[in-house]
Amino acid sequence: MKKKRNLIIGLVVVVIIAIAGYFSFGGAKTSKSETVTVGLMSGSKQDDAIWKKVAETAKDKYNITLKFKKFTDYSQPNKALTSGSVDLNAFQHYAFLDAWNKANKTNIVAIGKTFITPIRLYSNKIKKVSQISDGATIAIPNDATNESRALFVLKNAGLITLKPDTKLATVKSIAKNPKNLKIKELDASQTARSLSDVTAAVINGNYAQSAGIDYKSAIYVEPVNKDSEQWINIIAANKKDKDKKVYKEVVKAFQTETTKKAIKKAYGTSELAAWDIKLN
Secondary structure: OHHHHHHHHHHHHHHHHHHHHHHHOOOOOOOOOEEEEEEEEOOOHHHHHHHHHHHHHHHHHHOEEEEEEEEOOOOHHHHHHHHOOOOEEOOOEHHHHHHHHHHHOOOEEEEEEOEEOOOEEEOOOOOOHHHOOOOOEEEEEOOHHHHHHHHHHHHHOOOOEEOOOOOOOOHHHEEEOOOOOEEEEEOHHHOOHHHHOOOEEEEOHHHHHHOOOOHHHOOEEOOOOOOOHHHOEEEEEEHHHOOOHHHHHHHHHHOOHHHHHHHHHHHOOOOEEOOOOOOO
C-alpha cells in the first residue's frame, strides 16, 4: 500500500514538473507584457490597417503591445529614435537610412525588411517600352534618391547603361544612351503632370496615386532585384538595441502571412511584402 502511495506521489511530482517546464520554456506565451513604441509617418487608412494586423499578432503571439507615434516630416522619425522617444521606426528604405546616418553621424540599423513599393514608368503616348523612339524625352525625379532609383529603372528597362559600380546614380552616371534619350529632371511631385509633355515619366507611387493614375497602366515596373534592394523598406533600431529579443519579436510579428495578406488587400500589387523575396 505504501509503495503504491509513493508511486502515485511520484507521478504527481513528475506531472507538476512537466507543467512547470511547459510554461517556463516557451510552451505558452510569456506572462510578462512588453510595450514597444514604433515611429511611423502619418499614412493612409491602408497603412493603418496593415499595422493593426501587426499589432494584433504582436499581442496574441508575443504579448507585446505596440504603440505608434506618427510624424509628418521625414526628418522626424530618426531623430525620435536617436533621442529615445520611440523604440523603433518603420518609414524608410535602406538608401534613406544610409544617407541619414552619413549626414547625421548616427548609428541606426535595419533589423528587418517590410515591403517595397516598386517605382513605375508611365506614358500617355505609348503602350510599351519598345515604342520609345530615338530622341524621346523621359521625365525623372530630380532629388538624389529618386533620381538614382529612376535611372536604375531605365537601366533595367534596357534603355540606358550605367557606369560600373554605380550606387547613387545621376545623369552623369549614364555610360550608354543608345536611343539618345533626353532626360528631363523635375521635382518628384511634378513628374505626373509632365505626362502630356514627355514620352514617358518615372513616377513615385504616392504621386501617381495622387494624380489618379492607375498603377496597372505602367509600361514598365521596377523589378525587385539587387539594384532595387536598397529601396526595400525596413524596421530600424538604434545599433545598441539591435539584438533585443522584444524588438526581434516585433519584426517577426510583421513578417507573417497575415501581414502579407493585409498588404495585398490594401495595395494589390502596387506594394509588395519584401522579407522573403529572392533578389536576382
